[in-house]
Amino acid sequence: xxxxxxxxxxxxxxxxxxxxxxxxxxxxxxxxxxxxxxxxxxxxxxxxxxxxxxxxxxxxxxxxxxxxxxxxxxxxxxxxxxxxxxxxxxxxxxxxxxxxxxxxxxxxxxxxxxxxxxxxxxxxxxxxxxxxxxxxxxxxxxxxxxxxxxxxxxxxxxxxxxxxxxxxxxxxxxxxxxxxxxxxxxxxxxxxxxxxxxxxxxxxxxxxxxxxxxxxxxxxxxxxxxxxxxxxxxxxxxxxxxxxxxxxxxxxxxxxxxxxxxxxxxxxxxxxxxxxxxxxxxxxxxxxxxxxxxxxxxxxxxxxxxxxxxxxxxxxxxxxxxxxxxxxxxxxxxxxxxxxxxxxxxxxxxxxxxxxxxxxxxxxxxxxxxxxxxxxxxxxxxxxxxxxxxxxxxxxxxxxxxxxxxxxxxxxxxxxxxxxxxxxxxxxxxxxxxxxxxxxxxxxxxxxxxxxxxxxxxxxxxxxxxxxxxxxxxxxxx
Amino acid sequence: xxxxxxxxxxxxxxxxxxxxxxxxxxxxxxxxxxxxxxxxxxxxxxxxxxxxxxxxxxxxxxxxxxxxxxxxxxxxxxxxxxxxxxxxxxxxxxxxxxxxxxxxxxxxxxxxxxxxxxxxxxxxxxxxxxxxxxxxxxxxxxxxxxxxxxxxxxxxxxxxxxxxxxxxxxxxxxxxxxxxxxxxxxxxxxxxxxxxxxxxxxxxxxxxxxxxxxxxxxxxxxxxxxxxxxxxxxxxxxxxxxxxxxxxxxxxxxxxxxxxxxxxxxxxxxxxxxxxxxxxxxxxxxxxxxxxxxxxxxxxxxxxxxxxxxxxxxxxxxxxxxxxxxxxxxxxxxxxxxxxxxxxxxxxxxxxxxxxxxxxxxxxxxxxxxxxxxxxxxxxxxxxxxxxxxxxxxxxxxxxxxxxxxxxxxxxxxxxxxxxxxxxxxxxxxxxxxxxxxxxxxxxxxxxxxxxxxxxxxxxxxxxxxxxxxxxxxxxxxxxxxxxx
Numbered sequence: 001x002x003x004x005x006x007x008x009x010x011x012x013x014x015x016x017x018x019x020x021x022x023x024x025x026x027x028x029x030x031x032x033x034x035x036x037x038x039x040x041x042x043x044x045x046x047x048x049x050x051x052x053x054x055x056x057x058x059x060x061x062x063x064x065x066x067x068x069x070x071x072x073x074x075x076x077x078x079x080x081x082x083x084x085x086x087x088x089x090x091x092x093x094x095x096x097x098x099x100x101x102x103x104x105x106x107x108x109x110x111x112x113x114x115x116x117x118x119x120x121x122x123x124x125x126x127x128x129x130x131x132x133x134x135x136x137x138x139x140x141x142x143x144x145x146x147x148x149x150x151x152x153x154x155x156x157x158x159x160x161x162x163x164x165x166x167x168x169x170x171x172x173x174x175x176x177x178x179x180x181x182x183x184x185x186x187x188x189x190x191x192x193x194x195x196x197x198x199x200x201x202x203x204x205x206x207x208x209x210x211x212x213x214x215x216x217x218x219x220x221x222x223x224x225x226x227x228x229x230x231x232x233x234x235x236x237x238x239x240x241x242x243x244x245x246x247x248x249x250x251x252x253x254x255x256x257x258x259x260x261x262x263x264x265x266x267x268x269x270x271x272x273x274x275x276x277x278x279x280x281x282x283x284x285x286x287x288x289x290x291x292x293x294x295x296x297x298x299x300x301x302x303x304x305x306x307x308x309x310x311x312x313x314x315x316x317x318x319x320x321x322x323x324x325x326x327x328x329x330x331x332x333x334x335x336x337x338x339x340x341x342x343x344x345x346x347x348x349x350x351x352x353x354x355x356x357x358x359x360x361x362x363x364x365x366x367x368x369x370x371x372x373x374x375x376x377x378x379x380x381x382x383x384x385x386x387x388x389x390x391x392x393x394x395x396x397x398x399x400x401x402x403x404x405x406x407x408x409x410x411x412x413x414x415x416x417x418x419x420x421x422x423x424x425x426x427x428x429x430x431x432x433x434x435x436x437x438x439x440x441x442x443x444x445x446x447x448x449x450x451x452x453x454x455x456x457x458x459x460x461x462x463x464x465x466x467x468x469x470x471x472x473x474x475x476x477x478x
Numbered sequence: 479x480x481x482x483x484x485x486x487x488x489x490x491x492x493x494x495x496x497x498x499x500x501x502x503x504x505x506x507x508x509x510x511x512x513x514x515x516x517x518x519x520x521x522x523x524x525x526x527x528x529x530x531x532x533x534x535x536x537x538x539x540x541x542x543x544x545x546x547x548x549x550x551x552x553x554x555x556x557x558x559x560x561x562x563x564x565x566x567x568x569x570x571x572x573x574x575x576x577x578x579x580x581x582x583x584x585x586x587x588x589x590x591x592x593x594x595x596x597x598x599x600x601x602x603x604x605x606x607x608x609x610x611x612x613x614x615x616x617x618x619x620x621x622x623x624x625x626x627x628x629x630x631x632x633x634x635x636x637x638x639x640x641x642x643x644x645x646x647x648x649x650x651x652x653x654x655x656x657x658x659x660x661x662x663x664x665x666x667x668x669x670x671x672x673x674x675x676x677x678x679x680x681x682x683x684x685x686x687x688x689x690x691x692x693x694x695x696x697x698x699x700x701x702x703x704x705x706x707x708x709x710x711x712x713x714x715x716x717x718x719x720x721x722x723x724x725x726x727x728x729x730x731x732x733x734x735x736x737x738x739x740x741x742x743x744x745x746x747x748x749x750x751x752x753x754x755x756x757x758x759x760x761x762x763x764x765x766x767x768x769x770x771x772x773x774x775x776x777x778x779x780x781x782x783x784x785x786x787x788x789x790x791x792x793x794x795x796x797x798x799x800x801x802x803x804x805x806x807x808x809x810x811x812x813x814x815x816x817x818x819x820x821x822x823x824x825x826x827x828x829x830x831x832x833x834x835x836x837x838x839x840x841x842x843x844x845x846x847x848x849x850x851x852x853x854x855x856x857x858x859x860x861x862x863x864x865x866x867x868x869x870x871x872x873x874x875x876x877x878x879x880x881x882x883x884x885x886x887x888x889x890x891x892x893x894x895x896x897x898x899x900x901x902x903x904x905x906x907x908x909x910x911x912x913x914x915x916x917x918x919x920x921x922x923x924x925x926x927x928x929x930x931x932x933x934x935x936x937x938x939x940x941x942x943x944x945x946x947x948x949x950x951x952x953x954x955x956x957x958x959x960x961x962x963x
Contacts, residue, residue, distance in 0.1 A: 039581045043801050045574065045682040046561045046583060048715050078797050080844070082821055089800030145805075274844035276853055279687035279794055281716050 001242070002206045005234045006214075007163035007199055011176060013155050013186045014126065014194035015058045020151035021125045022049030022092065027153070029192055033131075033146035041151035043087030048280050051076075055153040056099070056284070058185040059123045060294045062155055063100030065183045065301055066118050066176075070291045074099050075283040076123075080274045084145050085128035095275040098122035099155075099284075105179070106303065107171040108321075116172050117160030126152040161200065161211065166230035170223050173197055178302050182327045190222055197226055202247070203237045212237070213247040217261060219254045229254035233261050305330055313343035322351055328365050332372055339376035340383075349375060353396050369403030378406035390463040391415045419466040421473065424457070427465070428473045431456045439478055450474065481506040482643030483960055486700040489646060490548050493540060500533035500540070500551030503646075504595050507553040510643045511597065514963045518629075519619050520639035522558045523566050524598040529553060532595045539593075548703050550593030555645035557636045558599040559606055560691070561680040562586050569682050570614035571604045573802045573809045573828030583680020584712045585649060585691055592707050597645050600635030604830045605799065606656055606684040608632050609902045612893050613832040620889070621663060622961040623927040627886040630660030630902075633694070637664035640694045642963055647704055648694045653684050654787050655882075655906025657692045658918035662881035662930020665920045665959065667701045667947070668694050670906075672938050673913035674719035677712030683798040685791035686717075688910040697957045698919065698948040702726035705940060721938060729941035732952040735769030739946075740874035744780035745905050751884040757922025757929045758880050764953060765878075765946070775870055775877070779863045783908035786863065788900065789843050789856040790911075795833075796840030802828065835896065864912045871936035876946055879905050881918040881930035909934055917943045920956035928956070 020027055023040035040047045063070050077095035103118035128147040133140035157176065163169050177188045177195060188195040197220055202212035217233055220226040232254075237247050251270075252261040277283075300308070302324050309320035309330075324330045329350075336346045354375075358368065378399065382392045387410055398409045410416055418424055431453060432439060441449035450471070457470045481489065481503050492498045508526055515521060536551035556562065559569045561579035563586075568574045582590070589596075603613040611619040611634030619634040621627040622642035629638040633650030637660035640648050650657040652670035661668025669692045676691045683689060693704035706727065711720040741762060746755060766772050804810030804824025811823030829837070843852035870877060882902055892899040909916040914937050922929035931950070935943045951957050 039579070042806070044561075044579065044581070044807075045567070045569075045577065045801070046559075046579065046680040047581075048679050048717075050714060050716050080797050080800060082800065082803060082818075084805055084817065087801060087806060089803060090797050272846045274797070274841065274846070274849075276793060276797070276844055276849070279685075279717075280683075 003203045003234075003238045003241070004206045004208075005165055005230075006161050006202050006204065006211055007166070007169050007230060008161040009159045009163065009169060009172060010198045010200070011157045011159075011173065012196040012198075013062070013157065013180055013188065015055055015153040015155060016184070016186050017052060017054045017058065017153055019052055021052050021055050021123070021153035022151055025151065029194075031148055033144070034148065036148040037150070041087070042147060043089075049092060049278075051281060052153065055123055056286075057294060058153070059099045059121065059155050060286075060291060061183045061185055061298060062157070062180060063103065063121050064291075064295050064298055065179050066100070066103040066105060066121070066157070068100035068103030068118060068121060070100055070286060071097060071284075072288070073097065073283060073285055076278045076281045077275045078278045081271045083127070084143065085130050085147075085150070087128070087147060087150060091125060091127065092278055092281070093124035094122035105172060105175050107168060107175050109168070109171070114168065116162045116168070119158045119160050121155050121157050124154050124156060126150065126154050166227045166234065169199065169230055170227045173223060173226060175302070178325055182301055183298060184327075199226065199230055201230055201233050201237070203234055203241065212241075213249050215247065215249065215261075216251045217254055218251060218264065219256075221256070225254060225256055228259065229261060232259065236261065299327070313337065313347075315343060315347055319344075319347045319351060322355075323347060326365070332365060335372035336375050339372060340379045342379070345379065346375070349379070349396070353393060354400070357397065357400050368400065370400045374399045374403075374406065381406055381410065385417055385419055385466060386410065387415055388417050388463055388465070388467065390458070391417065394463075415464060417466050418461055418464045419469055421469065424461075424465055424469060424473060427460050428457055428470060428477065431460060432474065432477060442478060480510070480643065482510040482646070484646070485696045486548065486552050486646055486703055489552055490546070493536075493551055494546055496540065500536040500595060501530060503551065504529050504533040504553055504597075507597060507643065507645065514622070514642050514644065517620060517625055517963060518622050518638050518642055518644070519617055520555065520600050520635040520642070520644050521598040522568055522570060522601050522614075522616050522635070525565060525596050526598075528565075529595050529597050532593070536593050536595065547592050549589065549707055551595055552646050553595045553597045554589065555597050555600045555636055555639040555648035556586065557602055557633050557648070557650045559602060559651060559682040559684075560585055560649065561682065562596075562599065565599065567599065567682065568616070569605045570602045570616055571829065571833070572615045573804075573824070574682075575615065575809060577808050579680075581680065584677035584714060585680065585708055588708055597639075600633070600639055600648060602635055603632035603656075604833050605682070605795070606632040606651060606653055606689075607795070607832050607836055609655070609659055609899055610887075610889075610892065611635065611660075612889070613830055615830060618889060621886045621927050622963055623665060624886060624925070627888055627927055628663065630663035630882070630886065632656040632660075633668075634660045636694050637661050637666055637668065640664070640666045640696060642961055647696075647700055649691055649704075649708070650694055651681055651684075651689055651691050652906075652910065653688045653690075653791060654910050655903040657694065658906050658916060658930065658932060659882045659903060661694055661918040662920070662932075663886040663927055665923075665928030665930075665956065665961070666694050666696060667698055667917065667919045667957070668692065669701050669705065669917045669940070669943070670909065670915060671705065671709065671940055672719070672915045673910075674717050675709050675915070675938065675940070677710070677715045677718050679712055679714040683794075685794040686798060687794060688787075688791060690910070698944060698951050699727065699730055701917070701947075702730055702944050709940075719938070724941060726941055726944050729944040730948045731945060732949050733769075734765055734946055734949045737765075737770040737876070737946065738874045739765060739770050739772040740775035740870055740877045741772055742777045742780065742870070742877055742879060743774050744777055745879035749883050749901060749904070750880060753885060753922065753924050754880045754883060754929050758878070758931055761921040761931045761950065762878060765950060768949060768953060770946075772878075775874065777866050777870060777908075779859070779866050780908055782859050783863055783911050784900065784904055786856045786859045786911055787903075787907045788839065789852050790860065792836040792840030793844050793853050794840070796837045796844065799829075799833065799837055804828065832896070860911050863908060867908075867912045867914060867934075868936070875935070875942055876939075877934040879932045879934065881905060881932040885924040885929055886927035905932060913937065915940050915943055917947050919947050919951060920959075921950070921954070922956070923959070
């Protein structure tokens, strides 16, 4: 039997506000344990929360960028449970009246564009961090509590069960990350936990309308992990059903090392969170004028930018898609084009050389010393014929690693292109004398033989010879 | 007359005229504490050294000829559920017996800025859950008028301390009557302001949507003076009201001519003690004779206020008190097998019976499947009660009722019967449900102790309450009487 996979994702995003959601403490990552805390986020007796207005604004930005409706009336609720990383023993979250609802994201598949619905986005506070003595809670005599993260603002973005494969799930999450980074509300670093993803997954025989029993997956800490965990879990569920078994509704943890999902707790063990409206916070009445203002403040989003790149720069869709995958890369590209008006050539260098080295070395755009000015200057040298295309690659790599200007590198290493005929003639003649066979071949109609001769000259000049000129000189002499 | 028997305004005059010093006054009050504390037990913690230090600082100001604020140098007692930096704040609970807050509540900060002299932290029902001060982990406070009786609660220590001169004024908190009922039982003036009028920041929460801080004083003028100091918007409390400051002393005029007073009949039904009924009726007649128009009014939803309260307050409490888990501060049980066991033992041993009862009621009422039937329904009825009051205030300036259905009752008389204990707040609870202000002032005496009259007003009408209360006071002498101890 053929099965269909049904996936919905719950994504937690830490907002990049300077201070926490309900107090003035810093949200900075790192810091010695329990140094970014105050009586309020420590949940001391008598303290009261006051909403950080920027959190609301960022939440609205996310909602608007993800095509959601922004609620006119919203409120905070308490989610009650005991755990040592939760000092108040309740998390301030939103239950039945979230800030945003009814949005969507479009993802691009080979067979075309697919729309994934977004059910809701709500605001909440993050919990603290537990450090277990022996690494795992099961084997430790003690656990240490770090409450720096307590009260860091989060939004939770819940998708509709519209996702039909682990690949779609990854594309959805990538697109989501790109949009959130574009609007500048989060750095979305999965490794630092500022972007966290849980998945609900079920399978059903193709054609069946009802959903199968779902499991909830946790601990998927990278895009790769997300895809692998969902693949594993889908396979596990299908095999269970094929063997005549049943899927149990439960929460499962992705074990990255073993490559399997492991049961954490069943539905029966699930908490009763006893949600109720937080009486310490007044309900939110969100003025439409403010929503409009926030809407106007949104930057160009990836989809719009991509379309503009195709139109304005005449780039292929493929190039535009990659160059707009992050706002910083798109800005980098546009800045470079501004200084060197050959959009496709610039795209080739950025997508080719620059991203190749970044990938090889695992570097982010923010971590490199190469700037658009570097590339502009190098391309200008290339354009003027000061350096050859081949030399340009060497120069580029050197600029990337040292941050030196192209001119400096060219001067230091003597990489200037030789375009002086008198300097080239003797080399050309020498090469021709040694390669009479090639000359014969060329005369007999083998056009490729000319390339071999040019190549020899380039080799002799360590790539500095102007190839067009070499071409011309050889032809004149045959 | 001893200094401890005087009012804030009388003592302020003496300080300004340099007839007395703040240190003298403070020593007088501290001596009174030594004399009667064993019998009355108003305090959980005494801060004698701090008080004398603060008094000396005020005296320096006086000596330097600086202008003196009206509360400056006047000894105050603070209920032990308001956070005082580095001074234990126990809520009269074992679970917080050793808790020293790292910060000051807004209210304490405000009084500090006004030159307060803090005598100590007063006894209360554990986490303000009770009407007699008997659920305190630190022993019961007694009624200064009759030591066999309770002082009322939960702010029993604050009320008793002012009644017997262990403080010149005090602060309490009122969730369902916890200022007004003990004020009535102890023969002092107690105000529960409009919800949001006084900042709750630093008040250890019992039921967040009902809790409100207010003053205990010997007379109405003092009450207005303290309200001038403590009322006001606080950006640290999202539920605090951003409205203009008022000078409440401007409303201290002896005049109720033309004032319309409603007498809600539902507050005078079964269970009201005859002497209470008579005292209130006498009070109403007096106001009528002074030119007020009094007439009976019906508030049919009154009977639902108590059940609504006993759902909403425990629900909020069950969540507010969940943080006391013995991990970061407060009592922590020894010899726990694991985390859950540690939670269970710390909370089982740290909380008293009444607190546990309310946590269980609240946890139950919020549980999945019960929420709609209890919490949600209660919130809907709460709105009806609020609307009913609003309607009444379209016709009447104030409503007058007894503060409590009975005179002070005996120690231990109701501890075995929670429901009868809950009934002692039947006249005060509707006011918290509606978030409106009400004042209690002495209007009679029995062998068991004083009787209080409650004047209820619409939202932010504290000045009207002061005006009616002041007029009543000017034409009676209950406020001049002191218990003999």
